[in-house]
Amino acid sequence: MKKYLIASLAALLFSSCGKDEKPIDMEYPEIVVTADSFPLQCSVLQRGTTLQFKALFRDNAELGGFSLDIHHNFDHHTHSTEVNSCVEDPVKSPVKPMLLIQTFPIPDGLTEYEGTAEIEIPADIDPGDYHFMIRLTDDEGWQTLQGLSIKIQ
Amino acid sequence: MLPLLLVFVGSLYLSGAEASSVPFQAGLFFLDEKESHGHAAIRRDTLAMDTLGRVQDLELFTVEGRAEQLRREESSAIELIRQDFIRENRGGSLMKSLERVPGVNLIGIGSGASKPLIRGLGFNQVMVVENGIKHEGQQWGADHGLEVDQYAADQIVIVKGPASFKYGSDAIAGVIDIREKLAPAEEGLGGGVEIGARSNNAWFGGSANVFARKGKWFGEARLTAADYGDFRVPADSVFVYDFGVALSDNQVRNTAGRELDFSGRVGFLGENFRNILLFSQVYTRSGFFANAHGLEPRQVDAKLHDCSSRDVLLPYQEVRHTKLINRASYAVGRNFVQLDLGYQRNDRQEWSQYVNHGYMPAIYPSELPYPSTLERAFDKEVFSLNIKDELFLERHDLSFGASGEYQRNTIGGWGFLIPAFQQYSFGVYGMDKFRIHPLWQLTAALRYDHSQIEVEAYQDWFPSVEDASQATSEDYLFRAEEFRRDFNSLVWSVGANYSPGNLSLKANLGTSFRMPIAKELAANGVNYHYFRYEKGDPTLEPERSLQLDFGADLKKENWLVSFSPFVNFFSNYIYLNPTSELDILYGAGNQVFNYTQAEVLRYGAELSVVRQLSKQLSLELLGEYVYSEQMSGGKKGFTLPFSPSPSGILNATYKPKGVGIFENPYFAVDFRVTAKQSNIVPPEKVTPGYQLVHLRAGSAISVFRQTIQADLQVQNLLNTRYLNHTSFYRLINLPEAGRNVALSLSYQF
Incomplete structure (x- = not known):
């Protein structure tokens, strides 16, 4: 009898908890490489031109935002999250390296979005090896990083 | 209160129902009641005087069966760990040695540093006390270890629950109270040497001490040293994000380290007055995994690193912790008065190559006051004072106390995480243990605390603009504004113990608190170890917790069973909440993590069952389980970070009769099962379950009328590849250490 009572109390408790709970989001957003994606690992860009950034973002629940970051890699530190490494120039000291940090919102309520910039x-920037980092968040605060090695000539 | 009780009943029921299926439970821990002759002698000495005898019992925990007595007298969940246990389970750091205790976990980094987690809470929520004074490290970092010499620790009291009423702020989740050895009981000289070796990281180390007693005076000195190489994992490569890293010879590149500690004490033991002056210094230097400084993948000069597995190259951390403590006590009549004074300094440096993250200039400017390899430096000085008076009446043990602390924190290096700050705090408390009936004891306590924190401003040394030549003075961002906060807190605790015969039952209900730390109030920088922008909130209120603890111990014939469930509610748990935002100016494009406060419900239990099958053979089952859920705020429904997986240990211990030169031999096997942890919160990952086998054996060996204690351990016997959910390196999928054979020899003279 006592055990039954405890069981029903427990059942009451857990069911009452269960009702108003929406399932929590446990998935990281994805940066999907498609045929249109640019830049890619080891892409070569020209100074004085405009880079057309394009990437497909996807999330199971709702996307948050993304940011782009270009910084030099003349010292061959790495942020690259791509496994194949590119042919790198010799190590050198930066004089006027390019630096770009930009954030972009993603409209509310989307599970798929094509990011462009x-x-x-x-x-007049230093040519050489650069890192191109993409940071993507979803609404719940999961973050996916993608680091690409690129070359600017 | 009702929902809390319901949850508690529910959890009890669930854990009871599933006890046989999963090692899901939690536990309590069986203590070895052996006592050395020296300790027993002291007790006889001191029992002559009524008050002092009791005081000795209370202060030094030396009496036969003391662990059990302690559990019966304290209404909170409490464990007493002895030197024997530490020796037999010795790991690379103190917390590693205590990992077997149910309800105790650790956040480990590398093989030589770790910090405690009690029932899933850690950092500033667990207080570490050494020789009566609160240990103040730089507690906020997951990569910081606990700067304690594990060889100097003789007995450790672990309070698994809120203990603010006795210890003050930070004891909200528990206390690790480390005590030194007793003063030598007999006249003359003595000492000991313990040396050891560990195969996994080629660790060599040991500790030696000498002591002397002459009349009422005694002195002791100790030196501890250790040197170790890179630790090995059962993997030849790991992926930091998707970046593949080949490991040379299974070694985790650059995780070698060294430790050098020394300590000394001088004491006067009068009939009524006692005074002990202690000095200690702990120095450690240990490398970080070179391919991932924090979680950032790094290209490294693998050749340079791999030519020696014992060198410590960049990046590495270096800490020197110095303490000077004076403990004075005076026993007169029914009073026992104690005054502890302490000074400590935690001087910490994190060395790493300069990398221009975010808007930092590409080339490190030579005019900065720090070398380009000093990423961060923290220097903390703390002055503490505790005073208490205990009054032993026929049915009441009353104690009153006050404590005060002042600390000064300065920072250095080119990286910024937290600003410099000063803080002071004081508290007063009163406590009564009332023996209402031979079988019943009630405990009640009340405490008031006040603290003030003064944060200094911090301005970036570089402008946050893409073209530095166009920078104006506004582009040099203020990462921290100067501000001051005052906090007040009143906490209470009530408990009861009921001990009929073989059974001992207890319950405790209490509140606890924790003042927000500088990082939570004032952080405003990018943590490049995690690629996140951490933003403090200067309006945070002190964290408050209400906890209900139960405990049941049964000692009958060949059984010893302990069960300690708890349920805990935080009305405003301080939590670093990852958001979907990315900040461009202060955050250099990184994800924003805000310190916020949320309601949190936690419950869990520890279980320990020991069955003595015969004089020689015993079986033991230990288990722990903790569940946490955020009940409000941005992460409603999620757990808390670093939630330990449910786990259990099944142990068999065989203690045959001594043969020949072998006395008190033992053989033990631990089968550890840890369940999958799928209760996670960003940025954690689901951690698969695992099973491990550990072996332990040892004996006292008598040769030439001298006794040497030898202990052998084989940890992770099957060289299992597994991930520990609470490890610092979990997020980059770095497996835990592989098989490790550890031998230690100890000789007392």
């Missing part, structure tokens, strides 16, 4: 690559 136009990025001007100044003509």
Whole structure:
């Protein structure tokens, strides 16, 4: 009898908890590489041109935002999350390296979004190896990073 | 209160129902009641005087059966760990040695550093006390270890639950109270040497002490040293994000380290007055996994790192912790008065190559006051004072106390996480243990605390603009504004113990609190170890917790069973909440993590069952389970970070009769089962379950009329590849250490 009572109390408790609970989001957003994605690992860009960034973002529940970051990799530190490494120039000291940090919102309520951005690559920056980092968040705060090694000539 | 009780009943029921299926339970821990002759002698000494005898019992925990007595007298969940246990389970750090205790976990980094988690809470929510004074490290970092010499620790009291009423702020989740050895009982000189070796990381180390007693005076000195190489994992490569890292010879590149500690004490033991002056210094230098500083993948000069597995190259951390403590006590009549004074300094540096993250300039400016390899430095100085008076009446043990602390924190290095700050705090408390009936005891306590924190401003040394030549003075961001906060807190606790015969039952209901720390109030920088922008909130209120603890111990014939469930509610748990935002100016494009407060419900239990099958053979089952859920705020429905997986240990211990030169030999096997942890919160990952086998054996060996204690351990016997959910390196999928054979020899003279 006592055990039955405890069981029903427990059942009451857990069922009452269960009703108003929506399932929590446990999935990271994805940066999906498609035929249109640019840049890709080891892409080569030209100074004085405009980079047309394009990537497909996907999430099971709702996307948050994304940011782009270009910084030099003349010292060959790595942020690359891509496994194949590119042919790198020799290590050198930066003089006027390019630096870009930009954040972009994603409209509310989307589970799929094509991120695009136009990025001007100044003509007077140091050519060489650069990192291109994409940070993508979803609404719940899961973050996915993608780091690409690119070359600017 | 009703929902709390319901949850408690529910959890009890559930854990009871599933006890046989999963090692899901929780536990209590069986203590070895052996006592050395020296300790027993002291007790005889001191029992002569009524008050002092009691005081000795209380202060030094030396009496036969003391662990059990302690559990019966304290209404909170409490464990007493002895030196024997630490020796037999010795790991690379103190917390690693205590990992077997149910309800105790650790956040480990590398093989030589770790910090405690009690029932899933850690950092500033667990207080570490050494020789009566609160240990103040830089507690907020997951990569910081606990700066304690594990060889100097003689007895450790672990309070698994809120203990603010006795210890003050930070004891909201529990206390690890480390006590030194007793003063030598006999006249003359003595000492000991313990040396050891560990195969996994080629660890060599040991500790030696000498002591002397002459009349009422005694002195002791100890030196501990350890040197170890990179630890090995059962994997030849790991993936930091998707970045593949080949490991040379299974070694985790650059995780070698060294430790050098020394301590000394001088004491006067009068009939009524006692005074002990202690000095200690713990120095550690240990490398971080070179391919991932924090969670950032790094290209490294693998050749340079791999030519020696014992060198510590960049990145590494270096900590020197110095303490000076004076403990004075005076026993007169029914009073026992104690005054502890402490000074400590935690001087910490994190060394790493300069990497221009975010808007930092590409080339490190030579005019900065720090070398380009000093990423961060923290220097903390703390002055503490505790005073208490205990009054032993016929049916009441009353105690009153006050404590005060002042600390000064400065920072350095090119990286910024938390600003410099000063803080002071004081508290007063009163406590009564009332023996209402031979079988019943009631405990009640009340405490008031006040604290003030003064945070200094911090301005970036670089402008946050893409083109530094266009920078104006506004582009040099203020990462922290100067501000001051005052906090007040009143906490209470009531408990009862009922001990009829073989059974001992207890319950405790109490509140506890924790003042927000500087990081939670004032952080405003990018933590490049995690690629996140951490933003403090200067309006945070002190964290408050209400906890209900139960405990049941049964000692009958060949059974020893302990069960300690708890349920705990935080009305405003301080939580670093990952958001969907990315910040461009202060956050350099990184994800924003805000410190916020949320309601949190936690419950769980520990279970321990020991069955003595015969004089020689015993079986033991230990288990722990904790569940946490955020009940409000942005992460409603999620758990808390670093939630330990349910786990259990099945142990068999065989203690045959001594043969020849072998005395008191033992053989033990632990089968550890840890369940999958799928209760996670961003940015954690689901951690699969695992099973491990550990072996332990040892004996006292008598040769030439001298006794040497030898202990052998084989940890992770099957070289299992597994991930620990609470490890610092979990997020980059770095497996835990592989098979490790550890031998230690100890000799007392």
